[in-house]
Amino acid sequence: MALLFVEAFYIEGMKPSLTILLAGPRGFCAGVDRAIHIVERALEKFGKPVYVRHEIVHNKFVVDNLRDQGAIFVDELDEVPDDKPVIFSAHGVAKTVPKEAERREMTYVDATCPLVSKVHRAAERYYDKDHPVVLIGHEGHPEVIGTMGQLPDGAVKLVESVDQAKTVELPSDVPLGLVTQTTLSVDDTKDILAILKERYPNLEMPKKEDICYATTNRQTAVKLIADKADMVMVIGAPNSSNSKRLVEVAKLNGCPKSMLVQRASEIDFDQFDGVTTLGITAGASAPEVLVEEVVTACKEKFDVSVKFETFTKEDVIFKLPASLST
Numbered sequence: 001m002a003l004l005f006v007e008a009f010y011i012e013g014m015k016p017s018l019t020i021l022l023a024g025p026r027g028f029c030a031g032v033d034r035a036i037h038i039v040e041r042a043l044e045k046f047g048k049p050v051y052v053r054h055e056i057v058h059n060k061f062v063v064d065n066l067r068d069q070g071a072i073f074v075d076e077l078d079e080v081p082d083d084k085p086v087i088f089s090a091h092g093v094a095k096t097v098p099k100e101a102e103r104r105e106m107t108y109v110d111a112t113c114p115l116v117s118k119v120h121r122a123a124e125r126y127y128d129k130d131h132p133v134v135l136i137g138h139e140g141h142p143e144v145i146g147t148m149g150q151l152p153d154g155a156v157k158l159v160e161s162v163d164q165a166k167t168v169e170l171p172s173d174v175p176l177g178l179v180t181q182t183t184l185s186v187d188d189t190k191d192i193l194a195i196l197k198e199r200y201p202n203l204e205m206p207k208k209e210d211i212c213y214a215t216t217n218r219q220t221a222v223k224l225i226a227d228k229a230d231m232v233m234v235i236g237a238p239n240s241s242n243s244k245r246l247v248e249v250a251k252l253n254g255c256p257k258s259m260l261v262q263r264a265s266e267i268d269f270d271q272f273d274g275v276t277t278l279g280i281t282a283g284a285s286a287p288e289v290l291v292e293e294v295v296t297a298c299k300e301k302f303d304v305s306v307k308f309e310t311f312t313k314e315d316v317i318f319k320l321p322a323s324l325s326t
Helices: 030-046 060-069 096-103 114-128 142-148 162-167 186-199 213-226 241-252 288-301
Strands: 017-024 050-053 071-074 086-088 108-110 133-136 156-159 176-180 231-235 258-261 277-282 303-310
Touching: 017 213, 017 288, 030 050, 030 060, 030 086, 030 114, 060 071, 086 096, 096 108, 114 133, 114 142, 114 176, 133 142, 133 186, 142 156, 162 186, 176 186, 186 213, 186 241, 213 231, 213 241, 213 277, 213 303, 231 241, 231 288, 241 258, 241 277, 277 288, 288 303
Parallel strands: 017 277, 017 303, 050 071, 050 086, 086 108, 133 156, 133 176, 231 258, 231 277
Antiparallel strands: none
């Protein structure tokens, strides 16, 4: 849904003025868009209900909307009847999950983002060459669980921070393979990587960074508005890694007054004292309708001018699985 705003449009009135800088790109990435369409297409093809293992993407608004259409979200596969279709989330799953679905002769669709699948394949290639695998990521995140689950237990060494990079013990006499969680901060990953590379010159890396184009683009766009804004508001879920990283990037690049909100109803306008320029962006799993909602809420309090700060245009599209394309 496109925003129907006119750049630098001012309303005369008694309300205080507020300039909103809308970062671009923002919101849905191609992997999220694909995952949501997979659930919607599965509902059309199989009928209600369709089960989804874990949140299809990390956004309550999106999940609730799909639930209203007939999706049932569960934590584990054993909660799904054998005769009902199940979809695996965009974050990816360990190999044991589809194997169990196949054992039970279930109909399943894998909505793993193709860029996450690319990380899975890279880890497998390193392992097949007998290279120990190092993963930069956050323990417990579904994507990290899925990536580590591509290989046998203990085959992947997880590094979460600069401090861990300084102390982790890795083999020094064989090549090491590196992969990363796709939704991390580009700057944080760079720092961790620099330390690991200095300690272990035998560290091999993919030809291209694993951090996805959408994460990189959204972080770059936030950097461009952070030092121009008195406050930056990131629209996204508290369990969304890429959304939380956007808040961190804004704080590190000139706007310490940055925060995460899920909906307009969460905005604390008491914090707007002294704020004349507000930067707004959205995590990769937050729909544009929530951006519109926040801007509308601001217009109720302020005379608003909206300016679009676009870093680049995105035209990436991922195809649906063949099982749903017919």
